[in-house]
Amino acid sequence: xEIFRMLKKKIMGKDVKIIFPEGEEIRVIEAAVRLxxxxxxxxxxxxxxxxxxxxxxxxxxxISNIKVVSPDRYATTDKLxxxxxxxxxxxxxxxxxxxxxxxxxNLFGVLLVYTGLAExxxxxxxxxxxDTVRPALQVIRTKPEYxxxxxxMVLQREDNVYFFADCGxxxxxxxxxxxxxxxxxxxxxxxxxxxxRIAMLSFSTNGSAKNEESEKVRxxxxxxxxxxxxxxxxxxxxxxAAVRPEVxxxxxxxSPVAGKANTFxxxxxxxxxxGYKIAQRLAGFEAVGPILQGLNAPVNDLSRGCVPEDxxxxxxxxxxxxxxxxxxxxFVDPTEGMEPASADDDKVLDIKSFKEKxxxxx
Amino acid sequence: xxxxxxxxxxxxxxNIKILFPEGHDIRIIEAxxxxxxxxxxxxxxxxxxxxxxxxxxxxxxxISNIRIESHKQCQNIDDLAKAFFERxxxxxxxxxxxxxxxxxxNLHGAMLVYTGIADGxxxxxxxxxxDTVRPALQVIKTNPNYxxxxxxMVMQKDDTAYFFADCGxxxxxxxxxxxxxxxxxxxxxxxxxxxxRIAMLSFSTNGSAKSEESEKVKxxxxxxxxxxxxxxxxxxxxxxAAIRPEVxxxxxxxSPVAGKANTFxxxxxxxxxxGYKIAQRLGGFNAVGPILQGLNAPVNDLSRGCVPFDxxxxAxxxxxxxxxxxx
Numbered sequence: 001x002e003i004f005r006m007l008k009k010k011i012m013g014k015d016v017k018i019i020f021p022e023g024e025e026i027r028v029i030e031a032a033v034r035l036x037x038x039x040x041x042x043x044x045x046x047x048x049x050x051x052x053x054x055x056x057x058x059x060x061x062x063i064s065n066i067k068v069v070s071p072d073r074y075a076t077t078d079k080l081x082x083x084x085x086x087x088x089x090x091x092x093x094x095x096x097x098x099x100x101x102x103x104x105x106n107l108f109g110v111l112l113v114y115t116g117l118a119e120x121x122x123x124x125x126x127x128x129x130x131d132t133v134r135p136a137l138q139v140i141r142t143k144p145e146y147x148x149x150x151x152x153m154v155l156q157r158e159d160n161v162y163f164f165a166d167c168g169x170x171x172x173x174x175x176x177x178x179x180x181x182x183x184x185x186x187x188x189x190x191x192x193x194x195x196x197r198i199a200m201l202s203f204s205t206n207g208s209a210k211n212e213e214s215e216k217v218r219x220x221x222x223x224x225x226x227x228x229x230x231x232x233x234x235x236x237x238x239x240x241a242a243v244r245p246e247v248x249x250x251x252x253x254x255s256p257v258a259g260k261a262n263t264f265x266x267x268x269x270x271x272x273x274x275g276y277k278i279a280q281r282l283a284g285f286e287a288v289g290p291i292l293q294g295l296n297a298p299v300n301d302l303s304r305g306c307v308p309e310d311x312x313x314x315x316x317x318x319x320x321x322x323x324x325x326x327x328x329x330x331f332v333d334p335t336e337g338m339e340p341a342s343a344d345d346d347k348v349l350d351i352k353s354f355k356e357k358x359x360x361x362x
Numbered sequence: 363x364x365x366x367x368x369x370x371x372x373x374x375x376x377n378i379k380i381l382f383p384e385g386h387d388i389r390i391i392e393a394x395x396x397x398x399x400x401x402x403x404x405x406x407x408x409x410x411x412x413x414x415x416x417x418x419x420x421x422x423x424x425i426s427n428i429r430i431e432s433h434k435q436c437q438n439i440d441d442l443a444k445a446f447f448e449r450x451x452x453x454x455x456x457x458x459x460x461x462x463x464x465x466x467x468n469l470h471g472a473m474l475v476y477t478g479i480a481d482g483x484x485x486x487x488x489x490x491x492x493d494t495v496r497p498a499l500q501v502i503k504t505n506p507n508y509x510x511x512x513x514x515m516v517m518q519k520d521d522t523a524y525f526f527a528d529c530g531x532x533x534x535x536x537x538x539x540x541x542x543x544x545x546x547x548x549x550x551x552x553x554x555x556x557x558x559r560i561a562m563l564s565f566s567t568n569g570s571a572k573s574e575e576s577e578k579v580k581x582x583x584x585x586x587x588x589x590x591x592x593x594x595x596x597x598x599x600x601x602x603a604a605i606r607p608e609v610x611x612x613x614x615x616x617s618p619v620a621g622k623a624n625t626f627x628x629x630x631x632x633x634x635x636x637g638y639k640i641a642q643r644l645g646g647f648n649a650v651g652p653i654l655q656g657l658n659a660p661v662n663d664l665s666r667g668c669v670p671f672d673x674x675x676x677a678x679x680x681x682x683x684x685x686x687x688x689x
Contacts (some may be wrong), residue, residue: 283645
């Protein structure tokens with residue numbers, strides 16, 4: 001896919017640190033090895049070192065230069081527990097927090113992102129979307145200007161690139177939430193070098209039907225226009241009015257978007273999820289995502305049927321979100337008395353020295 | 363389009379009477395002339411004779427052998443007005459009934475279908491969907507098996523035909539209504555000599571997400587299975603699980619539908635309308651419809667941007683529905 005070549009260029013050699021909570025999964029190991037070899041990112045695997053080495057060696061992957069971290073051996077896990085405990089603000093006891101941080105690699109992973117050891121995270125090859133996204137929402141949280149996270153799909157066929165959202169998270173967004181999804185998608189599509197022209201989709205075009213559902217989309221469009229006058233957006237409109245110039249001109253005359261939209265905001269998750277799968281399965285579009293947007297640091301969710309190539313691609317996207325969002329050094333609140341943990345922490349062993357150590361011990 | 367050729371064969375020479383309330387529209391006239399010429403059906407143009415003849419002449423169409431009915435100078439207006447008055451059961455006075463039947467060409471047309479003068483009706487080249495469908499609901503009414511009318515799209519590309527519903531009428535159907543849409547679609551697809559395998563679509567597959575929205579689709583699937591055990595239906599499922607064998611097998615093992623569905627019931631009108639337009643505009647599928655299903659006699663709604671070929675196709679579909687109804 002053309003877009004990956006462009007994104008790769010932007011992240012090459014920047015050593016963006018991406019954490020993989022499913023480090024004992026062979027597909028994740030295979031992707032990490034390739035990402036490291038091609039110097040695209042600096043992958044960090046979460047898991048038991050012995051296990052990861054065993055799995056990698058069984059498939060002849062050399063992971064000697066890849067970092068591995070596990071909650072049991074990480075020097076500051078107890079500090080992470082404390083951070084999580086405080087972050088949950090009384091919703092969990094200290095004891096529960098400890099159990100969770102040690103046992104849930106996704107939670108451990110987002111805490112590492114939160115404290116700056118890594119800059120982004122990819123999970124979901126084994127975990128459900130909910131299990132992947134929940135810790136991110138609890139710890140990393142949405143950017144101050146947003147209240148929700150949404151999932152954008154990049155659809156590409158030859159020279160045609162379209163952006164569809166929300167295809168993965170919000171079941172029935174309100175007008176205000178739809179407006180947020182549009183703004184998040186504008187930001188992401190821009191970061192890919194596109195000039196977003198956003199169509200707010202409905203079964204109705206420009207008031208052709210009057211009802212609660214189309215009114216919601218109309219209202220969302222108004223909110224975007226008022227809050228962000230620089231964003232090119234229009235709606236509510238049907239898909240043909242959004243994408244075909246002759247229909248757009250007829251049904252939505254004078255609109256800067258109708259007939260030439262490249263970014264499509266769906267009114268419900270049903271419409272977005274079914275819609276992108278129709279484009280993918282009946283129209284031959286290649287689909288990448290959903291890319292989660294709206295978080296303070298990027299976390300992305302794989303599908304459980306993913307192959308190493310999917311993980312490789314999603315990592316590129318995640319690293320690009322880091323670079324586009326301004327590579328941060330972690331965003332621990334100084335009042336919490338924490339220094340960002342360092343990746344050079346001597347307990348974050350790379351495999352090579354660990355193996356040497358093992359050899360010495362035996 | 364293969365489905366269309368099949369339907370043409372079925373209706374050829376059967377003289378099914380299809381009424382066009384927008385008889386003076388040049389696109390309607392062109393389609394009617396072709397339908398008559400090919401002996402596919404018996405078109406009836408409704409409107410003022412001189413107006414229709416003028417329009418036909420302007421387009422150089424010979425309509426000498428096409429039947430014209432005037433609603434304004436209708437000879438049975440008293441009978442039709444009385445029948446409408448009775449049908450509406452006290453919702454209009456006889457005087458109002460007479461006035462309405464006289465003025466509203468769609469209502470007049472629906473009355474002609476109701477009283478058996480025509481077998482079906484095609485309108486909407488100049489009227490809104492609401493104006494086309496309302497009289498049909500009031501007069502022709504839904505089939506006793508159903509409580510709602512729904513709109514099915516026939517999507518065809520090369521040798522592949524898919525059926526999408528509801529793409530035009532019900533904004534947010536309940537589980538019971540979704541089940542009806544599936545049952546209605548089953549009948550329509552069957553009449554096209556296809557074996558319907560119905561996927562009830564959602565953003566969730568087989569309980570992968572728990573929510574009101576996916577529960578509705580799951581419940582609708584159960585209703586169809588219980589009421590119509592012979593219908594091949596499954597759900598709730600995502601579009602890829604419905605259409606791709608490898609995904610269907612993984613996410614919905616053992617389903618007779620997953621991975622090989624040809625009929626897709628969408629959970630909301632937003633999903634159905636946006637969905638069919640994506641298949642049409644991005645997937646290059648030829649889209650015919652929406653075909654209204656569930657009425658006692660077929661009435662179909664054109665889009666206002668239609669061309670004569672769309673009218674020609676929808677008339678053929680309408681005639682085939684009339685034939686299915688036992689005309």
